[in-house]
Amino acid sequence: xxxxxxxxxxxxxxxxxxxxxxxxxxxxxxxxxxxxxxxxxxxxxxxxxxxxxxxxxxxxxxxxxxxxxxxxxxxxxxxxxxxxxxxxxxxxxxxxxxxxxxxxxxxxxxxxxxxxxxxxxxxxxxxxxxxxxxxxxxxxxxxxxxxxxxxxxxxxxxxxxxxxxxxxxxxxxxxxxxxxxxxxxxxxxxxxxxxxxxxxxxxxxxxxxxxxxxxxx
Ligand code: GRF
Numbered sequence: 640x641x642x643x644x645x646x647x648x649x650x651x652x653x654x655x656x657x658x659x660x661x662x663x664x665x666x667x668x669x670x671x672x673x674x675x676x677x678x679x680x681x682x683x684x685x686x687x688x689x690x691x692x693x694x695x696x697x698x699x700x701x702x703x704x705x706x707x708x709x710x711x712x713x714x715x716x717x718x719x720x721x722x723x724x725x726x727x728x729x730x731x732x733x734x735x736x737x738x739x740x741x742x743x744x745x746x747x748x749x750x751x752x753x754x755x756x757x758x759x760x761x762x763x764x765x766x767x768x769x770x771x772x773x774x775x776x777x778x779x780x781x782x783x784x785x786x787x788x789x790x791x792x793x794x795x796x797x798x799x800x801x802x803x804x805x806x807x808x809x810x811x812x813x814x815x816x817x818x819x820x821x822x823x824x825x826x827x828x829x830x831x832x833x834x835x836x837x838x839x840x841x842x843x844x845x846x847x848x849x850x851x852x853x854x855x856x
Contacts, residue, residue, distance in 0.1 A: 643672040644828040647723035649714070649731040650678050654685020655813065656729040656750055656820050661692040663821035670828035675721035677714065679733055695721070701733055711739035725827065728782065729820070737784040745834060747782040748827065750820050752812050754778060754794055759787035764808040767799060775799050775808060777816045779823035781834065790839045792832055793823040 648657050657676060663669045676689035679701045689696045697717050704710040710733070718726060728749040740747070753763040755778040758770075767775040776796040783789035795815040799808060826832050831842040 641670070643670050644725060645672050645674040645721070645723045646725045646727050646824070647675045647677060647718045647721055648673055648689075648727045648729050650676060650683055650685040650729050651680050651732040652683050652685060652730050654683065654688045654730065656816055657685045658688050659817035659820055660727065660729065660824065661688060661694065663824070665692070669821070669825065671824055674723045675717065677717055679710075679731070685730070707734070707736050708738065711736045715739060715742060726782075727820075727824065734786065735782070735784075740782055740784040744783070745781060748779055748792065748823065749782050749787070749789075750816055750823075751778050751780065751787050752809070752816065754796060755780060755787055755791060762805075764812065765805045768803060768805065768808060773799055775812060777812050777819055779819055781839070790834050790837055792826065792839050792841075793819055795819045 648660060650657050660671075660673060664671050664673050673689075673694045676685065676694055676696045678686050678696070678698050681698045681700060686696050686698070699710070699713050699717060701710045704713065724746065726743050726747040728747065751759075751763075753759070753767065754774065754776045757772070758766050764775070774796045776794055778794045779792045780787070781789040781792065795818065797808075797811045797815055826841055833840045833842070
């Protein structure tokens with residue numbers, strides 16, 4: 640069997656997306672192995688999830704560093720030491736420096752709870768309700784120095800229902816995130832994603848299918 644792609648997952652909190660990745664990687668046929676989970680928050684629940692799955696964890700508290708550059712240098716060192724070739728951000732609540740983002744360009748991905756480029760940043764579900772959009776969702780994208788701005792790999796859409804609250808909409812999107820993130824990670828591990836002029840092309844997907852992947856498809 641071909642070697643599995645080693646990844647590091649960066650978290651700050653509950654880690655439900657991390658759990659989706661751990662569950663996917665528990666299948667020996669899944670082409671990815673999680674080498675390390677890093678949290679900047681010592682009591683992030685995601686760390687427990689990683690330990691339960693037998694995956695190495697490391698806490699790197701951002702508060703212990705004099706600058707963003709110094710914190711990112713510590714992240715970089717830990718990731719490289721783990722042997723990870725790809726970084727997955729999964730609810731990691733720190734802005735990354737330009738230097739770090741550029742060092743991992745094309746090798747770092749993020750999941751964001753909106754249909755980018757709409758609703759970058761925080762409070763995406765409330766903002767989607769207030770904007771009156773009828774479709775909302777989540778996106779997996781390559782990370783670039785600008786927040787929530789890199790080439791899109793996969794997206795999943797959900798309806799916004801008239802009675803939705805921020806919480807009900809968040810739950811519907813989160814269920815999609817848990818399917819979409821492993822799906823996107825598999826595409827990368829299989830070497831099927833290429834960035835051409837800022838746009839991700841996916842081998843094996845014909846025409847328009849490549850811009851939106853439904854979790855069911
Ligand atoms: C998710 O909604 C993800 O899209 C966003 O942060 C949240 C993290 O949730 N980037 P969890 O820690 O994975 O449960």
